[in-house]
Amino acid sequence: AELGTGDLDVESAWSELIGARDSGFPLSASMPQIRSHDMQKEFGLVEGHAYGILDVRALDGGKLRLVKLRNPWGQGEWRGDWSDDSKLWTEHRKQELGFVKANDGVFWMTFKDFVQTFNSFQWLHCRPGWRSILGDAFDVPGGDNVGRAVAYLVIPTATQAIVSVHLPDKRSYDDKYTAERYGGCRFEVIRVKPSAAHVVSTEPKRQRDISTTLMELEAGEYMIMCWATFPAGVVRRCQLSVYSPSKDIIIKSPTDVKGLDPTEVHILLEDAHCELTRRTGELMSVSAPDKGLKVLSAKHPGGFIIMIDHEAGEPSRIACASLELQLTNGKLLPPDVAKKLPKVKVQVPSGQCRLIRARPERVGEAWGYGHGIGIQLARDFDAPDILRALGEEARTYGQRYDYGASGAPEIVQWTYQYESGIAMAFENNEANKTLELELQFSLGNLKFIPARGRGVTKVDINLEPGQKELVVLRKSDPSAGFSFGYGSSCCIRG
Template sequence: MAVSNGDICVWTCTHCSHASNPSWSNHCGQCSQAKDNQLPAGKRRWICDICTILNHAAAMLCDTCGREKTRTAPLECNTLKKGQYWSCSKCTLKNSIHQRKCKACETVRVTIEGPKSNGTMLSHDGIKARPDIPVHVTGQRAVVNKKTATPRNEQKSWQCTKCTYKNIETADICKVCKNSRTDSFSDLSFIRAKSSTQLKAATVKHKSELLDVLRLIEEQKATETRDFILTYCMLNNEPFVDDSFPPAPKSLYYKPSKYNETSVSKWLRPNEIKMDGDSSLNWAVFRNPSPSDITQGILGNCWFLSSLAVLAEREDLVKNVIVTREICEHGLYQVRLCKDGNWTTILVDDLLPCDQYGRLVYSKAKRKQLWVPLIEKAAAKIHGCYEALVSGRAIEGLRILTGAPCETINLQPLPGEDLDHNLTWATLLSSRSAGFLMGISCGGSNVNINNDGYKCMGLKPNHSYSVLDVKHEYGNRLLRLRNPWGHYSWNGDWSDDSVTWTPHLRKLLSPNSSSEGIFWISFEDVLRYFDTIDICKVRSHWNEVRLSGMFPPLSSSNHLSCVLLTVLEATEVELTLFQQENRMSKNCRLNLCLAVYRAPSFPLSHIGHLMGNSKGQMQSCVGCETMLEPGHYIAVCMAFNHWDMSRVEPNQPAPEYVLAIHSSKHLLAEQVSVERCLIGDALIGLVLAKGHKHNAVEGVTIYSLTKCWTGLVIVVENRHMNKWVHVKIDCSDSCNLVSTRGVFLTADAVPPLHRQVIIVLSQLKHNMSVLSDFSMKHRLASSSTLGVWGTGRNCPPIDGHLQGLHAPRLII
């Protein structure tokens, strides 16, 4: 049975009662049973308002919980006295003894030869069965289902995690969908392979789960690996040495041969390291972590350590990263980090880089705690070496440590841009109130202050600081920052010795930590000296699901690049699209963009309204947030600047991505292969919603997208009934951009009542500025012939591999 609610169109399975199957699917998403499009009038069903099980129309009671169909409806079974009815062996409905078939499920009555006591065998057509075992009848032959056998007075049951059907306690599989019973965390996410012919490839549906539950599952698996290695070390009485990240120069540098002299003389274990002070303490992984535990060494990884200092404000978040929380005498530890969108548990030893005097060279182990150098070593391992940690932004460290969605707030306006500083301050206050983590970057190309100007104020340009607190007291807007060096603090207004402090505020905010690199600074001075603030949205009790895929080469549909979201109840959603990053080159290959649309039908002949989108930019990841009502949505992952390379090297592997989905409520996500034209529809929807409109002539609109796109996208809309629109676009003056058409001068004939993506320009190189400029000519024509502008309808021609993006699309 199908149910339509606005843009939502679903059908309810007649076998397991799953009520959220999309209308385009021919099979149930839970039990994989085929959809029954034409039910006879006598077999139309009703859904119980208590247990949601689907019942036959003739049934007056729910066959699972016994709930009445309507409270006022007279029930025939209530008027039947004992001996005047028989109970259906399939649905348990009480029927009159004069009826040969059950009124609800039409199961043939099983004839019982005389009254029998418990334990006596009953017979039907030569088949014997116990009276407390359901007998399923096919035609005139009864078959005993022993797996579902149970006494009628048995009240215990277990609920199927797939279809929610309540099964008897002794059943090993669900009676409805045949799903295996489970009482452990291993059944937290369910997987289904679609067999629908409407999909081009099998899809897998994933359910978002609580972050803490997923972390516990991963920790359990990681602990099994660690215990196996630890057993080997104990049997051989040897300390653990990580061969994949050995105590050698190749773990320090990309090219060790370039460094004849190095500050690292040896690798030592904790008991061999020379510590200044703290001699009375025993070594521990951590003891009450705090930001003051973090002191940067000679490695230029302030971006990572400043993020770690923010994390230290929350002991629970530190414990989420450190899997091994107790000292291991064999030197075997595990750290959990999120790289390129994927959670990874890294195995490391406790051999740490030291100088000739036995002191730690990189991050310090203050108070004899290992958590800081161990996390730093794990980060170095997953990126290749310690040198890979040099240079970065606080937002990268926050993503690696938490895996949570992040956003950057610009404090300095771009040319022609006006920033609302009051809105920025409100965002900082609300983020602090929500418990979000924050980091801040000092200096930058947009700040017009030289190095001496920073030095005299006690600041370090091109340096990352932690944001520990945000306060609005008596009209003063103040931020509490920390330098990961553990010293060298701000000496302007609101510094420790500043005369700006009133006795009351000094007592309230306690500004006396400059010796540890902690200081207060006004929001006005932050706007003067700092470039960006990064916010990491760490939330409790949110759900997460992560999917991997590949960006299609050109507009091919051979790779999964779209994710179908099924929302069962209204939810906040944060989506983050990651690409694989190489910190050695410090460059990102792809110009990423992520957009979410309503999915009114499937296959997606068209998409619905734009619900949210990221900026199109060359970053390690992009993200967007939106509020989704119950229904179906499609998340489209886009990248175009690799298309030019696909022409040169057609056999080159398609680049991979990870899509992380965080939501306040559970949702379902599955990757789907769609028609190749979806990429064009998605970009048209984005440009129409966010682009600049140029009204050329009556019935013709030209849209250009530059505001949320690093580059340029041009879409032409022809609303004429019988006239073509000829458009000539020249983007030759653009710089550091690559065209999906392979050229910067194009001419196209757009058919009547069609829209067309004319050209897409994306950033080519990460470390160069971008300039997008174009000029255009247009005219109405009675035919598609371009004349002097070019041959055919398109110049250059739109080949088959570009049809999905650049072919005209009918206006719906």
């Protein structure tokens, strides 16, 4: 678990410590490199150094939380509260905790001081009958916002497992070490077969080993997707391990899996994110379930997802969404990385869903997001027979104008305002008369469907006996209003 971050959940960190202690797992904690002052001189602790955690205790009904640590050098100890020389020790506390004053590297400190001093703690899962299986080493390039499949797991029978990604020790790097260049990674475990499902996502961390929590894996096939947290131009050689009681787990390289090309990988990831959002997401107020439209938002350790689900919508409708995103230390995932924040516009045809996803950009800093969303259902002009259906609506519900004053009662115009624009239907049922009509439009946020050329505002209509014509205008920006006006000149011949 990482400590010292702005979004640290102190209670969760304490629960993790207690849980690892109760399970009998070996525990350790890491000190960061702090160059602003000399930690060893001031507090007795060594920067960039690891300490063993020997015990974790809650006393006085949980009001006093203490952590017992050991410097593996066998000397050099904490000099703050509850150190060997602290005046807080009473005879009762000494007996209760088995206190021994000695320069042996063993010391106690409060949990509050612990989380303010150390930047992470770890534990080693030691379970009887379990074993680690190593996969092939793989390269993780920095600056990769897309993510890549690094391993493919075959699980013959249901089992428990912990998956870890291991980066090389910083001391093995040839390039000059900095915290940013050392970086780290995050990864996600998704089920591919028998059906797509999201299993777990890790937080982005700048440390050497990143592990999942204990997972219950059903029989099937799984893919591991990995993202680097170090900058472009830096490549790290990593390795994956699976810790499990099963002896039948197979770890494959994604390149050895037939049909698993990069395009397929990201389709599988999207399917898993859809499954995760449907299962855990919150329904947003702009949803219209009665019209087959749901908008859900979900957060996971590696980012957040907004899903516009239009899979049950009417075939001739398209969901037009306008999102205003405010990201703090966040970055959009493909295919929306080219979108200019804060506004992202999305169109989702019936029978489809669309994801907007973001992830933390810089490791070790708090991140967050806010969003506003407007959405409406509009006509899908790529749907079959959409114009014919819209023309029928115009003749049924539109405002009718008869050209009877010109002696042609069977030449008719209907003007119809539908949900995202204007439709004008014209029909000539005269036996021997022809309509010649010139329309001059004044338009705001409207465009012709199909397009009639950039800047065109004049339309000529010539209807021979028995002919029909439809003029359709659709909003250019589905989320905004529109204005419409026109003038006409008409000639009926025959």
